[in-house]
Amino acid sequence: MSGGFFRSRWVEGPAGVEELDPAGLAPGFRAGGVHVGLKNGGATDVGLLACAAERVDSALVLTRNASAAAPVRICRDVVDQAHVRAAVVNSGNANAETGEKGLADALAMSERAADALGLETAQVAVAETGVIGVPMPMSTVLPGIEAAAKDLRADGGTVFADSIMTTDRWRKACTLKAGGVTLSAQAKGGGMIQPNMATMLCFVQTDAVVADPGAALRRAVETSFNRITVDGQMSTNDMVLLQATGASSRPLPAGLLEAVLLQLAIEIVRDGEGSARAGRIEVTGAADQPEAERVARAIANSPLVKTALHGRDPNWGRIAQAAGAALAGAEMDEIGAESIEAADLGADTPEANIALRLRRGDARAHVYFADLGHDYVTLNAEYTT
Amino acid sequence: MSGGFFRSRWVEGPAGVEELDPAGLAPGFRAGGVHVGLKNGGATDVGLLACAAERVDSALVLTRNASAAAPVRICRDVVDQAHVRAAVVNSGNANAETGEKGLADALAMSERAADALGLETAQVAVAETGVIGVPMPMSTVLPGIEAAAKDLRADGGTVFADSIMTTDRWRKACTLKAGGVTLSAQAKGGGMIQPNMATMLCFVQTDAVVADPGAALRRAVETSFNRITVDGQMSTNDMVLLQATGASSRPLPAGLLEAVLLQLAIEIVRDGEGSARAGRIEVTGAADQPEAERVARAIANSPLVKTALHGRDPNWGRIAQAAGAALAGAEMDEIGAESIEAADLGADTPEANIALRLRRGDARAHVYFADLGHDYVTLNAEYTT
Numbered sequence: 001m002s003g004g005f006f007r008s009r010w011v012e013g014p015a016g017v018e019e020l021d022p023a024g025l026a027p028g029f030r031a032g033g034v035h036v037g038l039k040n041g042g043a044t045d046v047g048l049l050a051c052a053a054e055r056v057d058s059a060l061v062l063t064r065n066a067s068a069a070a071p072v073r074i075c076r077d078v079v080d081q082a083h084v085r086a087a088v089v090n091s092g093n094a095n096a097e098t099g100e101k102g103l104a105d106a107l108a109m110s111e112r113a114a115d116a117l118g119l120e121t122a123q124v125a126v127a128e129t130g131v132i133g134v135p136m137p138m139s140t141v142l143p144g145i146e147a148a149a150k151d152l153r154a155d156g157g158t159v160f161a162d163s164i165m166t167t168d169r170w171r172k173a174c175t176l177k178a179g180g181v182t183l184s185a186q187a188k189g190g191g192m193i194q195p196n197m198a199t200m201l202c203f204v205q206t207d208a209v210v211a212d213p214g215a216a217l218r219r220a221v222e223t224s225f226n227r228i229t230v231d232g233q234m235s236t237n238d239m240v241l242l243q244a245t246g247a248s249s250r251p252l253p254a255g256l257l258e259a260v261l262l263q264l265a266i267e268i269v270r271d272g273e274g275s276a277r278a279g280r281i282e283v284t285g286a287a288d289q290p291e292a293e294r295v296a297r298a299i300a301n302s303p304l305v306k307t308a309l310h311g312r313d314p315n316w317g318r319i320a321q322a323a324g325a326a327l328a329g330a331e332m333d334e335i336g337a338e339s340i341e342a343a344d345l346g347a348d349t350p351e352a353n354i355a356l357r358l359r360r361g362d363a364r365a366h367v368y369f370a371d372l373g374h375d376y377v378t379l380n381a382e383y384t385t
Numbered sequence: 386m387s388g389g390f391f392r393s394r395w396v397e398g399p400a401g402v403e404e405l406d407p408a409g410l411a412p413g414f415r416a417g418g419v420h421v422g423l424k425n426g427g428a429t430d431v432g433l434l435a436c437a438a439e440r441v442d443s444a445l446v447l448t449r450n451a452s453a454a455a456p457v458r459i460c461r462d463v464v465d466q467a468h469v470r471a472a473v474v475n476s477g478n479a480n481a482e483t484g485e486k487g488l489a490d491a492l493a494m495s496e497r498a499a500d501a502l503g504l505e506t507a508q509v510a511v512a513e514t515g516v517i518g519v520p521m522p523m524s525t526v527l528p529g530i531e532a533a534a535k536d537l538r539a540d541g542g543t544v545f546a547d548s549i550m551t552t553d554r555w556r557k558a559c560t561l562k563a564g565g566v567t568l569s570a571q572a573k574g575g576g577m578i579q580p581n582m583a584t585m586l587c588f589v590q591t592d593a594v595v596a597d598p599g600a601a602l603r604r605a606v607e608t609s610f611n612r613i614t615v616d617g618q619m620s621t622n623d624m625v626l627l628q629a630t631g632a633s634s635r636p637l638p639a640g641l642l643e644a645v646l647l648q649l650a651i652e653i654v655r656d657g658e659g660s661a662r663a664g665r666i667e668v669t670g671a672a673d674q675p676e677a678e679r680v681a682r683a684i685a686n687s688p689l690v691k692t693a694l695h696g697r698d699p700n701w702g703r704i705a706q707a708a709g710a711a712l713a714g715a716e717m718d719e720i721g722a723e724s725i726e727a728a729d730l731g732a733d734t735p736e737a738n739i740a741l742r743l744r745r746g747d748a749r750a751h752v753y754f755a756d757l758g759h760d761y762v763t764l765n766a767e768y769t770t
Contacts, residue, residue, distance in 0.1 A: 067709025067720045097705050097719050132702025133722055236706055303688070303757075304765055311766030317517025320482050321621055324452025334482050335452045337518060372688075373766065377759050380689055381696030 005174045006259060008266045009351050010280055010368070013259040014178060022173035023155040026182040026205040028053045028245045031156035033163025036144035037137070038092025038130065046141060047163030048148040049203055050086040050117050053245040058084040059213035060125060061221050063238040069096030070106040071126040072237060078107065078122060082214070085123040087203060087241055088113035088145055089164050091188070092130040093137075094199075096236040105136040112142045116149035127201050127239045129166055129188065161186035164201055167379065172267045174260065179253040181208035185260050189268030200225060200268055202240040202261070208252040210244035216257060217242045224261035228269045228368045229300050269368050270350065274375025278351050279309045279344075282366040283323075285358040291327070292365035298326035299356065299367075306372035314346035323356055332360070390559045391644060393651045394736050395665055395753070398644040399563060407558035408540040411567040411590040413438045413630045416541035418548025421529035422522070423477025423515065431526060432548030433533040434588055435471040435502050438630040443469040444598035445510060446606050448623040454481030455491040456511040457622060463492065463507060467599070470508040472588060472626055473498040473530055474549050476573070477515040478522075479584075481621040490521040497527045501534035512586050512624045514551055514573065546571035549586055552764065557652045559645065564638040566593035570645050574653030585610060585653055587625040587646065593637040595629035601642060602627045609646035613654050613753045614685045654753050655735065659760025663736050664694045664729075667751040668708075670743040676712070677750035683711035684741065684752075691757035699731035708741055717745070 006013040025031060029051050033044035060081045062072050075081070088109050095102045110126045117124070128136075153159075161173035165188045175184040187202040202225070210216055221240055242257075269278045281299045286292035299305055302322040308315040319342055320335040335356070344352035391398040410416060414436050418429035445466045447457050460466070473494050480487045495511045502509070513521075538544070546558035550573045560569040572587040587610070595601050606625055627642075654663045666684045671677035684690055687707040693700040704727055705720040720741070729737035 064713040065706070065709040066712035066715040066717050067705050069719075094702075097702055097721055099719060099721060102719075132706060236709055303761070307762055307765035310762070313766070317479075317482055320452050321450065321517060324450040324621055327451035328449040330451040332451050334454075334484065334487075336482055336484060372762060374759055374762050376688070377692055377695070377757060377762060380692035381698070381758065 005176060006263050008263055010266060011259055011263045014253045014255045016178055017256070018177040020175040020177055022161070022175045022184070023158045024175050024184070025154055025157045026175070026184045027207045028247055029184065029205040030152035030154050031160035032148045032152045033159045034144050034148045036140040038090055044159065044163035045090055045092045046144040046148055047089040047160045048086065048113060048145065048152060049160055050152055051205070051243055051245060053247060056083060056085055056243050056245055057210055057213045058082060058241065058243045059217040060084065061217055061240040063236060065236045067097065067236055069094050069128065069236040070098055070102035071095055071128045072239065073103060074106040074110060075125050075239065078110065079125050080122040083123060084125045084241060084243060085119050086113060086117055087125040087127060089127045089201065090141060091164050091166050093128060093134055094130045094132050094237050095128040095136050097133040098135055101135055105138055108138060109141065109145060112145045113149065116146050125241055127237070129164065129199060129201055129237050132236065157184055157186060164188045169271050172264055176256070176260065178256055180250045181206055181248045181252060183208065183252070183256060183260060185264060187264040187268065189271055200238050202264060204242045204257070204260070206244050206252065207246070207248040208244055208250055209246040209248070210242070210252060213242050213244055220257045220261045223258055224265040227366065228265045229297065229370070266368055269370045272370035274373050274377070274379050275370035276373055277309050277371045279354055279369050279371070280351070280366060281354045281356065281369065282364065283356045283358065284364040285360055286363040286365070287361040289363045289365065291360070292363040295323050295326045295356070295358070296365040296367045298322050299354070300369035303372055306369065308345055309352060310371035310373040312346050314342045316340040316342040319354065319356060390561060391648050393648055395651060396644050396648045399638045399640045401563055402641070403562040405560040405562055407546070407560045407569065408543045409560050409569070410539055410542045411560070411569045412592045413632055414569065414590040415537035415539050416545035417533045417537045418544045419529050419533045421525040423475055429544065429548035430475055430477045431529040431533055432474040432545045433471065433498060433530065433537060434545055435537055436590070436628055436630060438632060441468055441470055441628050441630055442595055442598045443467060443626065443628045444602040445469065446602055446625045448621060450621045452482065452621055454479050454513060454621040455483055455487035456480055456513045457624065458488060459491045459495060460510050460624065463495065464510050465507040468508060469510045469626060469628060470504050471498060471502055472510040472512060474512045474586065475526060476549050476551050478513060478519055479515045479517050479622050480513040480521050482518040483520055486520055490523055493523060494526065494530060497530045498534065501531050510626055512622070514549065514584060514586055514622050517621065542569050542571060549573045554656050557649055561641070561645065563641055565635040566591055566633045566637060568593065568637070568641060568645060570649060572649040572653065574656055585623050587649060589625070589627045589642070589645070591629050591637065592631070592633040593629055593635060594631040594633070595627070595637060598627050598629055605642045605646045608643055609650040612751065613650045614682065614755070651753055654755045657755035659758050659762070659764050660755035661758055662694050662756045664739055664754050664756070665736070665751060666739045666741065666754065667749065668741050668743065669749040670745055671748040671750070672746040674748045674750065676745070677748040680708050680711045680741070680743070681750040681752045683707050684739070685754035688757055691754065693730055694737060695756035695758040697731050699727045701725040701727035704739065704741060
């Protein structure tokens with residue numbers, strides 16, 4: 001643990017990290033947000049993030065959901081992912097399952113933001129999150145983008161973070177200083193969090209030099225957002241954007257990006273729809289890597305394990321059952337209590353460690369997951385189209 | 386629809402089926418049940434079922450959970466599955482994850498029942514259901530088996546059906562007459578219902594001639610118990626037993642066994658832990674059969690779809706999202722509202738039909754599933770080890 005931001009027991013940040021006010025973005029970046037009516041109650045719902053530096057090295061990681069939303073398709077097909085200068089985001093409408101109009105709308109958002117910022121369309125990523133299957137009200141969104149562009153601020157980090165939230169109960173943002181570089185990040189989660197970052201958005205800005213942003217981001221996402229699950233779902237809209245100006249002429253301290261993304265990922269799990277506790281299941285001794293992953297995810301997504309985490313019930317039998325189901329057809333003995341550590345399920349902690357030792361090989365995998373309580377049912381049985 | 390027992394809109398029984406009192410078993414069979422204290426409140430928790438005929442053709446289908454319980458291992462390794470004369474069952478204790486003692490206990494139950502009935506151990510199947518990881522109190526169970534053996538009755542069908550129940554809210558049993566044969570059946574469900582019959586038990590008796598009981602049972606299970614899911618879990622203990630004496634010298638009417646097992650399977654879904662409504666998802670136009678199955682099960686197990694079924698929300702976007710996640714990485718257009726029929730989700734019916742048409746090939750699959758409501762959370766967050 002280093003610095004107050006790395007609050008999870010599962011995250012170890014590099015030494016010498018200083019936590020700054022998350023309103024202040026990394027040098028060279030400005031952001032803002034406005035309310036156009038996609039969300040009720042006056043909350044900001046259109047956000048804009050832009051970098052002053054002409055040269056930005058960037059990388060995007062996008063959902064692999066085959067029914068990917070329009071903004072994801074625009075990022076995939078139109079945006080120059082290695083040189084993203086700006087991002088335009090809305091919350092309240094996912095612009096998913098909206099057909100040709102949806103594609104035109106997402107492109108129009110990108111174009112309008114580029115116009116307002118004096119950039120090319122290919123330099124502006126677009127991200128959207130919210131209800132699926134509802135056409136975008138472009139007559140309010142496009143003026144909103146222009147308004148946001150007129151009020152970008154170097155201390156707009158928290159305004160931007162708020163403008164991307166949907167069912168999040170708290171803001172997820174940080175600005176950290178370490179090794180002579182500054183890194184700021186904003187994220188939003190909600191339900192549908194599962195491998196490959198479902199309905200989560202995350203934006204990371206830094207003045208560090210990042211030689212290969214694509215490789216750095218993929219590596220950090222693999223150990224963070226791709227290892228969490230709230231309800232086993234994968235969204236149509238998720239995206240992570242890393243932008244690095246290199247203005248500090250210094251590299252990112254080793255482990256900083258990974259630690260920031262993991263802390264944000266765990267915040268997303270802890271703030272999963274209706275979630276109260278987070279768990280970490282570690283499976284060891286699996287026959288191979290796919291088996292280790294399959295068993296860990298089966299346990300993490302088991303509603304019986306999730307309700308046990310919620311009810312603080314150290315019910316190791318449910319872990320044996322879920323693992324056995326994931327290994328269906330394998331010739332093996334019963335898993336047995338001696339192979340399972342589940343006591344933490346019953347402990348009075350917000351984060352519970354669970355472990356399962358198989359005796360089939362050397363492969364291991366771990367997954368972070370949310371519990372399942374009444375609030376998830378209330379939110380999702382009553383949140384309507 | 387033929388006869389009052391086939392109540393589901395999804396089940397069509399053969400013509401000319403007469404429904405009898407489910408207490409009366411098929412000719413040649415007797416059953417009974419006693420209370421030994423595995424369940425609270427005096428409910429029967431040890432059941433015994435026996436056939437008077439020396440020659441019985443039978444078949445067993447057992448869970449594929451790799452952490453299979455002791456009784457499943459005894460049925461697999463000791464019982465002559467083609468000639469099962471009797472079955473001994475307890476409810477309240479699964480005798481799963483109980484190691485060597487569990488295996489010895491399950492075998493002892495089989496042996497004690499065989500002794501009491503004048504049979505060989507290999508002729509007596511054993512089934513158990515309930516909590517996992519708790520040693521069996523054999524000093525009460527074994528005398529219970531003897532007591533049950535002394536009070537077997539031809540009209541013991543409902544007593545036996547009650548003795549196998551755990552969290553079921555209602556008894557699942559029927560006795561039907563058609564084409565000159567009688568078929569009686571008893572089942573229990575609960576949570577953890579998913580492919581391969583998780584924590585469900587089903588016993589079917591008939592005086593029909595069944596030439597190849599193994600093939601007949603596998604075919605009927607494939608279209609019934611293997612097509613249902615309550616919460617995506619697979620139990621350590623599930624079992625279906627078919628016994629046929631052939632005393633009527635007539636074959637089973639075509640479709641009767643399939644219809645009975647499908648009606649019982651749907652009763653189990655409708656009575657899933659905390660369940661209020663059942664859904665049927667049909668996926669067509671998939672690239673191949675595994676893809677059709679994967680997409681249908683992803684939708685059926687999606688907590689977002691399950692809560693929409695519970696909340697009567699015709700939220701087709703969640704179906705598109707779940708399907709897209711199951712097809713992750715595929716190159717395809719958005720699924721789109723025009724490919725999804727979800728109106729039934731919002732209807733005022735206990736059974737809702739949902740359909741998804743892909744445009745990738747000719748394969749199809751369907752799955753029946755339970756909704757997800759507060760009662761599931763209450764039951765499973767508070768049902769304790």
